[in-house]
Amino acid sequence: GGARLLKALLFNDLLTKVIKKATEIRNINVLINSIKSLFVVKASGYWKKHYVFDTPGKKEIRYFIGYSRVDEMMVNVILPFLSVYFNVFKKEEQAKKVISIYKFYRQNSENSITREMAENLRMESLLHKSVYAQGMIELFRSYCSKNNCLECKIGEQIFN
Numbered sequence: 001g002g003a004r005l006l007k008a009l010l011f012n013d014l015l016t017k018v019i020k021k022a023t024e025i026r027n028i029n030v031l032i033n034s035i036k037s038l039f040v041v042k043a044s045g046y047w048k049k050h051y052v053f054d055t056p057g058k059k060e061i062r063y064f065i066g067y068s069r070v071d072e073m074m075v076n077v078i079l080p081f082l083s084v085y086f087n088v089f090k091k092e093e094q095a096k097k098v099i100s101i102y103k104f105y106r107q108n109s110e111n112s113i114t115r116e117m118a119e120n121l122r123m124e125s126l127l128h129k130s131v132y133a134q135g136m137i138e139l140f141r142s143y144c145s146k147n148n149c150l151e152c153k154i155g156e157q158i159f160n
Contacts, residue, residue: 001041001064014038022082023094028101032074039073041065071107075130079105105130113140121154 008014018035025031043061051057065073079102086095106128117136118127126132139152149155 001069004041004064005039008038018078018082019085022086022098023091028097028104031097032101032105035078036067036070036074039065039070039078040067068107068109071109075102075105075107075134103131107133113137116140117144 005014017038021031021034021038025034041064043064047064048061049056051061079098083095083098083102086092086098107130108128110127110133114127114133114136117140118124118132121136123132123136139154143149143152143155149159
């Protein structure tokens with residue numbers, strides 16, 4: 001999947017397509033789905049039936065890069081890239097659109113950190129909103145995992 005994306009970046013103008021979509025499409029839902037579709041890589045060929053050389057898998061692989069991986073890429077790579085790109089080239093309207101996409105974006109994937117943080121903070125309803133999920137990860141990495149509870153405003157309220 002990574003090799004296919006790299007090929008699309010180098011030879012098929014993937015970045016140009018993403019920037020064009022982000023510039024031209026006004027409806028945020030349509031824009032999100034349109035950009036995501038550029039990064040989904042369906043399985044094909046030899047690797048559709050193999051996880052390793054010479055050993056066919058029991059199940060056929062449908063995607064090399066599926067929608068949950070694209071969700072992660074959107075939040076951690078694509079949206080930050082677009083934000084920087086539009087800011088560098090002074091395209092304020094598009095930069096604001098990227099920020100609104102980020103605030104609006106709902107990712108279907110979750111992990112043990114976001115699940116645990118959402119549960120502990122009683123924010124389960126916000127677990128799939130990217131801006132909150134990213135905040136929960138940052139809180140965990142900066143405070144919880146380092147036992148810096150009293151340096152965190154939330155920990156300060158709970159433990160004092």
